[in-house]
Amino acid sequence: MPADSRRRPVRVGICGLGTVGSGTVNVMARNGEGIAARCGRPVEIVQIGARRDNPDCDTSALNVTREIFDVASNPEVDVLVELIGGTTVARELVLAAIANGKHVVTANKALIAEFGNELFAAAAERGVSIAYEASVAGGIPIIKSLREGLVSNRIQWLAGIINGTGNYILTEMRDQGRSFNEALAQAQALGYAEADPTFDVEGVDAAHKLVIMASLAFAMPLQFDKVYTEGISGIAIEDIRYADELGYRIKHLGIARATEHGIELRVHPTLIPRRRLIANVDGVMNAVLVQGDAVGPTMYYGPGAGAEATASAVIADIVDLARTLEAAPHQRVPSAGVAQGGCRTEARVPPMEEVVTSYYVRISAQDKPGVMSQVAQICSDQGISIEALIQHEPQPGETLVPVVILTSRAREVRLNQAVAKIQALDSVQGEVVRIRVETLG
Structure with missing residues (x-):
């Protein structure tokens, strides 16, 4: 391949122009020169697929289509960024992009948690990659840390505050003495919680994120249906007070732990000694604590959501792909963290x-x-x-x-x-x- 071929721009197609999509467009426009310097070539948005425009970003100079599958079939697109959410159409879109030889970047935790095994297999067969840093904990680089930074370790356990809405509610209950319903109403008024907050307060969102982290930490297939999930709607203000009296704080944790009986996967309210750093992560912030046999405990903290925080993770994935665009598939970091067929399929999740x-x-x-x-x-x-x-x-x-x-x-x-x-x-x-x-x- 000619030496100057590596200077060809990486051509990106974005599907979905909501909060994260608009944030991605804005950050790429603002920091394009620095992004290009870091991956050794320009990164250009060549097409956007969105049902409607978003006033939070300027797409007047970009090619916008209302048909997102046009992006998946566009021969000018090297990397498709899936930001439409949901699982049905998103799964079809990602499979279409893979079939057309495109790399995929996604922020869709439900898609990866529920269909990741299928998508990773399809991508490996086609020789392309799926990157999903933005699917867990917003702008915190926890996926890269588990998949690359901690690879020399045998991960013993990880525990995370991985839903900002639930963490905000528990913080309000403790600091302001609000009941669960009062704190939830406050979170909705501030835009932290949806009109239907079920996925957040009942732990489904955290379970999606936990199973993704666990699959990387323990080299096991994604098993969302095996995660024990319990929400915070039953936490009473007196429990917050008694926990404090005993020297603890209540946090909604996702926990994955290796034991002699298998890999525990569980999301539930948890008392943590208040002297622990993770016990002092408040408001809408996220944090993940990872225990490795070599490195010991490491903690990753930051915003778990938001337009530009999540866009930061999306663009980091684009840059990673841009750096290895012409590399042979076996020279890239595997989407699942291990080569296809290398997962511990025998890994048991105990009840x-x-x-x-x-x-x-x-x-x-x-x-x-x-x-x-x-x-x-x-x-x-x-x-x-x-x-x-x-x-x-x-x-x-x-x-x-x-x-x-x-x-x-x-x-x-x-x-x-x-x-x-x-x-x-x-x-x-x-x-x-x-x-x-x-x-x-």
């Missing part, structure tokens, strides 16, 4: 009942002698020790007293059996609240 951790348990009990001895006996029968206890005097006129305990580490099935028996006591009223505890140390 939640097998997970071992500590627990925060809150009970509403009648203020009479013997209740705690009954609770302690039930826990003891299941091999669970009580490590800490809070029991305040009942308020005037109240007959129920809140009792909060921290347990030793126990298998989840044992804790479930203990909770069921505690809840069946005549002296206990209402639902027994249980939140998992992780020291992350």
Whole structure:
């Protein structure tokens, strides 16, 4: 190939002109010279596929089509950037781009989490790459870190605050004393939460991101259907206060951990010692803590969403592809982090009942002698020790007293059996609240 062929511009087609699409156009227009210097050749947007224009960016000098599949078939496009969201049309679009020999960059976590195995196989067969840094934690380079920076390590576990909406809500509950519903309404008023916040507050968004990180950390196939997912809508303001009294903060974590029984994949509210750095990540910010056997703990912090923060990750992927555009497929970093066929297909994801951790348990009990001895006996029968206890005097006129305990580490099935028996006591009223505890140390 002639030496000057490497100076040919990398030609980019963008599908989707929403928040991230407009941010990508703006950052490329503003920083084009520096981007070109870093990849050794110009990067040009040659076509945009979007159903409508976006007033937040200027596309008057660009080729815009209302038919996004035109971009996938355009022979002038080297790299297709998928920013339309969803999974049905996005999957068809990416497969069409791959079939036409185009590399793909995407910010679509649901697409990768649910269809990544299929897409990576198709890309490997066609000799092209799929890059998806922007699919997890916005502008934080966690995908590159797991796929490249930490490759010498055996990853032992990772834990992340990977949904800014949920983190904002829990921060408001702690700092402002708001109820969950009040904090959610505030998040919606500020544009942090959608009108239907289910994906954010019930953990689906975090589960998509967790399974992507876990697949890279543990060289395993994407298994979104195996992730245990629990949201934050059941967290009460009193749990925030009791956690603080015990020296903890409640965060909505995605956790992937290698154990002798397999790779745990779980998203749920978690008590973390407040001295931990990740416990002090507040508002809409994201953070991921990774424990490697060689490097030890490393933490990655930054904005998990936003037009230009996410565009930063999109363009980083474009630059990575531009640097290796003419390289043979085997010379590029594999999309899945390992060569096709190199995943640990035997990697087991144990059910939640097998997970071992500590627990925060809150009970509403009648203020009479013997209740705690009954609770302690039930826990003891299941091999669970009580490590800490809070029991305040009942308020005037109240007959129920809140009792909060921290347990030793126990298998989840044992804790479930203990909770069921505690809840069946005549002296206990209402639902027994249980939140998992992780020291992350």
